[in-house]
């Protein structure tokens with residue numbers, strides 16, 4: 001099965017459309033993906049919350065998780081946990097979201113298991129909040145992991161952690177592979193962020209997973225950032241949320 005793996009769209013419709021179009025070009029039959037796994041944070045930061053939720057809901061074979069920013073937009077978590085700007089956008093998003101999309105986000109699980117893959121926004125231990133950014137955190141999450149692989153988002157960084165046997169985790173840093181990565185049991189993989197990459201590469205990030213061949217291919221695609229920046233400013237959202245997109249942080 002060819003799976004499109006996306007995460008952290010953050011209400012950036014232009015980036016999402018660019019990813020969907022680019023991903024179609026990478027499929028053998030240039031048709032449609034059999035399945036899309038979305039690892040949460042559909043909204044927050046960006047100007048297109050309704051359009052992004054709508055677009056994601058239409059995707060084929062969709063498995064979609066809730067992220068911390070989705071929970072914030074639903075009022076499920078105290079906004080005090082966010083910095084000032086993220087809080088402002090969460091309040092704006094809460095006001096902006098149509099009921100039908102709010103209800104949809106509220107229906108999403110925080111974790112899913114599909115064959116040998118565990119899906120979580122943050123980590124298998126704490127599906128919504130924990131960031132896996134270092135080997136120690138990866139180690140304790142490998143201990144908690146009951147499947148061979150775990151797909152996560154949340155950090156907006158395309159990282160891969162690997163563990164051999166009981167040994168310590170190894171971090172493969174910010175890799176953009178020319179060739180697909182061969183999956184080996186005990187890996188935690190992050191496709192990076194569609195709508196707000198933070199590895200100083202402003203292009204939208206996503207991955208295509210071939211579950212039969214056991215291959216993980218990361219992709220980056222440029223999109224019209226200026227158009228998104230204009231919509232952020234027009235919506236009255238913080239200017240920094242616009243400038244950061246161009247710098248990729």
Ligand code: ZN
Nearest residue numbers: 008041069154
């Ligand atoms: Zn996020």
